[in-house]
Amino acid sequence: MIAGMDPHLLPYAERQAPRYTSYPSAPHFSADVDGALYQSWLGAIPENAALSLYLHIPYCKQLCWYCGCNTYLTRGRDIPDFVTTLMTEIDLVASAVGSHNVSEIHWGGGTPNILSPREFLRLQHHIAFWFDLAPALSHSIELDPRHVTRALVATYAQAGVNRASLGLQDLNPHVQMAMGRVQPYAQVVEAVAMLREAGMHDLSFDLMYGLPQQTDHDIASTIRLATDLAPNRIALFGYAHAPWLKRRQRMIDTDALPNAAARFEQAELARAILRDLGYESIGLDHFAKPDDALAKAVRARTLHRNFQGYVPSNAGALIGFGPSAISRLTAGYTQNIPAVRTWQRIVESGRLPIMRGHTQSADDTRREAIIEALMCDLAVDLASFGGQAAFPEAMKALAPLAQDGLVEINGDVVRVPPNMRPFCRLVASAFDAYANSETQHSEAI
Ligand code: SF4
Numbered sequence: 001m002i003a004g005m006d007p008h009l010l011p012y013a014e015r016q017a018p019r020y021t022s023y024p025s026a027p028h029f030s031a032d033v034d035g036a037l038y039q040s041w042l043g044a045i046p047e048n049a050a051l052s053l054y055l056h057i058p059y060c061k062q063l064c065w066y067c068g069c070n071t072y073l074t075r076g077r078d079i080p081d082f083v084t085t086l087m088t089e090i091d092l093v094a095s096a097v098g099s100h101n102v103s104e105i106h107w108g109g110g111t112p113n114i115l116s117p118r119e120f121l122r123l124q125h126h127i128a129f130w131f132d133l134a135p136a137l138s139h140s141i142e143l144d145p146r147h148v149t150r151a152l153v154a155t156y157a158q159a160g161v162n163r164a165s166l167g168l169q170d171l172n173p174h175v176q177m178a179m180g181r182v183q184p185y186a187q188v189v190e191a192v193a194m195l196r197e198a199g200m201h202d203l204s205f206d207l208m209y210g211l212p213q214q215t216d217h218d219i220a221s222t223i224r225l226a227t228d229l230a231p232n233r234i235a236l237f238g239y240a241h242a243p244w245l246k247r248r249q250r251m252i253d254t255d256a257l258p259n260a261a262a263r264f265e266q267a268e269l270a271r272a273i274l275r276d277l278g279y280e281s282i283g284l285d286h287f288a289k290p291d292d293a294l295a296k297a298v299r300a301r302t303l304h305r306n307f308q309g310y311v312p313s314n315a316g317a318l319i320g321f322g323p324s325a326i327s328r329l330t331a332g333y334t335q336n337i338p339a340v341r342t343w344q345r346i347v348e349s350g351r352l353p354i355m356r357g358h359t360q361s362a363d364d365t366r367r368e369a370i371i372e373a374l375m376c377d378l379a380v381d382l383a384s385f386g387g388q389a390a391f392p393e394a395m396k397a398l399a400p401l402a403q404d405g406l407v408e409i410n411g412d413v414v415r416v417p418p419n420m421r422p423f424c425r426l427v428a429s430a431f432d433a434y435a436n437s438e439t440q441h442s443e444a445i
């Protein structure tokens with residue numbers, strides 16, 4: 001049984017904070033970074049740096065109302081041209097980077113399993129043509145369980161995909177109707193069975209709280225049904241209602257959304273059930289079995305955070321391909337143009353399709369490390385960054401949070417107590433030099 005939210009915490013739960021999959025967060029990127037600068041950054045990647053590649057497939061067969069991703073509806077006619085352009089973008093980037101070892105490949109979207117087996121293999125072979133794939137390659141893909149087929153699963157196995165992440169969100173029909181994504185549990189069971197039969201045993205499920213019509217009972221039954229399928233990892237996200245950014249979210253009945261206190265209780269209920277089922281908490285919102293790479297990374301303190309969420313180690317450079325994809329190099333961040341047709345036109349003209357980015361200053365780099373430590377380890381020792389005295393504005397912002405128990409400050413060590421884990425984005429935001437009231441983010445919980 002979860003106790004209700006302490007009323008003095010409510011104002012904190014209602015505050016907004018970035019998700020900190022980057023620092024600065026993407027809304028603070030600017031047009032100062034263009035394709036020419038990105039090209040020079042790519043050329044400066046050290047020869048021995050391992051690369052992590054992200055391929056963004058922006059298409060879906062249906063658009064779910066709750067979705068905040070950069071996605072487009074298609075009946076499939078656009079896909080062959082899209083694949084051709086993606087291969088051209090890989091050519092452009094690979095020519096600038098030169099031959100490198102690739103330690104990670106991640107296919108995200110959108111719906112990567114909208115690609116046919118032939119299209120997927122064309123892209124995979126193209127990557128293998130340009131780059132050296134590490135023998136212990138971490139190769140993962142996001143899948144819509146409604147569109148998993150035996151032919152696709154066999155293709156992934158052939159290509160060495162070794163982790164699949166399935167979007168489940170909520171498994172109750174009335175919640176699925178209210179969120180605009182109907183997905184019977186039987187389809188999920190069948191997709192998981194196909195993946196396991198093909199030898200893919202590392203499975204991750206995405207679940208959500210804060211959805212319209214969703215009750216504590218719905219959360220509990222979803223977790224029980226999901227964990228019956230024994231995934232090694234679970235990511236538990238709070239639904240971020242931001243219809244000013246995503247028009248499709250206007251379909252969602254705002255009156256059916258839980259308030260901040262109910263969201264907090266749902267998140268805590270989910271956390272308690274998952275803990276009882278043997279899953280360890282990873283950072284803010286992930287859970288893993290003790291033998292999973294993420295749980296091991298927490299113990300070894302090698303956990304990192306990037307646009308894919310939590311990862312067990314840090315590659316030398318993360319390179320994103322496809323519309324809206326973000327790249328992280330030592331010098332800074334870049335983001336591709338999100339509109340597919342514009343992205344296509346720029347790539348086909350032989351230029352890198354960069355819309356915006358950010359050059360990291362020395363101050364950005366140290367704040368990024370502090371925020372990442374808080375998001376991964378729930379603690380940071382400021383002694384490595386000049387001590388408390390180097391961050392007077394952050395310490396001032398943390399003082400009321402410390403008074404209310406959201407954070408503990410002992411000398412230079414700033415720590416989020418385990419029971420205050422849901423507030424670690426707020427604690428991290430104290431170190432965010434770009435935080436301002438004009439940028440709207442999602443609720444802190
Ligand atoms: S939730 Fe997945 S399938 Fe639905 S619109 Fe978003 S990316 Fe597409």
